[in-house]
Every structure is written in structure tokens, then in C-alpha cells.
Amino acid sequence: MAPFYKYGFFSEQTGLIVALILGISFGFWLERSGFGYSRKLALQFYFKDNTVLYVMFTAILVAMLGVLFFSLFGWLDITKIYINPTYIWAQLIGGLILGVGFAIGGYCPGTSVVGAVTGHIDALFFLGGAMTGMFVFGEMFPSIEDLYNWGYMGNVRLSDVLNVSSGVVAFAAVVLAIVMFKGAEWAQNRFGKEVL
């Protein structure tokens, strides 16, 4: 029964090797999609290159449906999977701040690592900035702890708060992705396609 690590199939040390291998795959696919290149990422926000949207939502749907079906088949114990805790206001505000940083900086943390190892000098500056920002956050932490913990709801999933089954939420996510893909395609043709 999966998750294998949680069911004691291998040790924590072996888990670090698994982390390395999964990381190699993660980095490979990010680079293949063009995510090491800041301008390609940033052109998403002008509807000139929809790669970010397509890659991200395709990945979410594949993993989401995989988890759902594997648990339906009885292969995967979904209760043993880590669900990010929700601090709704902290994450809403943090997300807004991060989005501003994305449009200005042109990277997010994972893609900046790929940019840096493939020779993008702006990614190195971005990484220096990101670590500076994290340092500032750490320094300010004692005075913003209330903000950091604002809106705690526990490890809740959309199906819990909407009071429907996770299959219904997953179906809605698939429909949402198709609508967004079509809308973005329309916008791309209208605003001038510039796919790098």
C-alpha cells in the first residue's frame, strides 16, 4: 500500500535518495518546458505565451486524478498524504505579495534554480533577492507572527469546506482548466502571440 515511505517500505535515508531522483525529474521537466527562462514565464502575464498556465494546470490535473484514482483502486491511502495546512488570510496576502514579485522578478523559487544552473544571470540575482527577502521575513517574524497565523483552518481540502465529494471537486477542476485554457488561447490570439 502506498505511500510506500509511510508504510515503512524504506527508511528516511533512502527517502533522501528518492528526493534526489524526483528532484532530477522535476528540474528536467521544468527546463524542457522553458521555465529556466524568465521572459518566457513573464510573457504569461501579457497573454503572449500561455506556457505557464498550460504546464501548471496539466500537472495539477494529472497528479490530482492520479491520487484520486489510485485511492479509489485501493492502492493509495489518501489519509497518509500531506495536505498543506490552510491559513487562509496569511496565504491570500502572501500569494498577492508573491505574485507582485513574480511579475517584477520573472521567476518563482523553483524556476530560478533551473534558470541559475542553465546560465541565466538574472536568475542568480533573483536567488540573491529571494534569500534576502526570506532573511527579512525571519528578522521581522516576532512582530508579524499574528499575520503569519491569520485564518488557520487546519488541513482542510476544498471538498471539506464545500461539503461535496472530492470527485465532484476534481471534475470542477477539470472543467475550470478547460475553460481557462480556451480563454487564454483566445486572449493569446487577441494580444499577439509571442511563444518563445
Add this chain to the structure above:
Amino acid sequence: MKEKPFWSPYAGGIGLGITLLLAFVFMGRGLGASGAMMRFTTWVVDVFAHDHVMANPYFAKYAEHPFSNWLVFEIIGVMIGGFLSGMLAGRNKWRTGRGPNITKHKRWLLAFIGGAIMGFGARLSRGCTSGLALTGGATLAVGGWVFMFAVFGAAFATAYFVRKQWI
């Protein structure tokens, strides 16, 4: 070697999605990035000001065994995988990603500023695009979806003001 074109975004999305699914199947957890950076940042601060790190509960949490951590190994893998993919496609060369209307020095400055804003936001959210939007999105975590729409909303709203940098 001439640079090869990027692969289809759907191929990239399926590859990433399967990688994320395998992380759930093998480890029961998703992928991430900013957590590893926080550990590196804390390690640097710790070298210069150990007492200061220990006095701050946020830094202290990351200071113990900073590199013997799942996310750190995963990020080392990301470096290897990104480098290999770039090498196989002939894309590994020094350059600065920018639009035609900005100098590289201004772009470097904006990359640093944007990075600083993002670093702060990622810590406040307890995750970034990988650890919260992608992982939380796939597990249908409420915070992951709220965060993802906040990120895209703010990025689209900011884009107009920095258009000289990109288009």
C-alpha cells in the same frame, strides 16, 4: 550546438504531473523549493551570528541539521535535472532573460527586487508555486487554491507597470 526548441507545454505538464504523483505515491508528500532556500539562508546567517539565529524562533526551527532535509536533496536534484536538460538541448550558456527595451543591468536590479518581494511572500504563505500552488493544488487543499489565484491575480495586475521589462 544550435538550441533545440522547448517541448510542448502539455508534455511538460504531464511529465511534471507524473513526477508529483510519484512523490505522493513514494513519500506521501509533494514537491517544493522555497523551504530549501530558507534552510540555506538560515545556514548563512548562522555562520555569522549563531546566537542571533537561536534567539529567533523562526530561524531556530530551520537551523538544526539544515541540509539533512528532504527538500534540500530534492533541490540538489532539480539543479542536476535542469542542468542535464539544458545541456542536452544546447541551452546552457550565460545570458540574461529580458525584453528588447531594457538593459541587462536594470533587469538584474529588478530581478533582485522581485526576488526579495517573492522571498518574503513565500515565507508568509508557507510555500511557493511548487510547494503550495502545485502540491496543494493537486491535493485540493483550500490554502493552495486561494494562494494560486492570489498569485496569478497579483501578477496580472502588476504586469502593466513593468511592461518595459518584458515586451
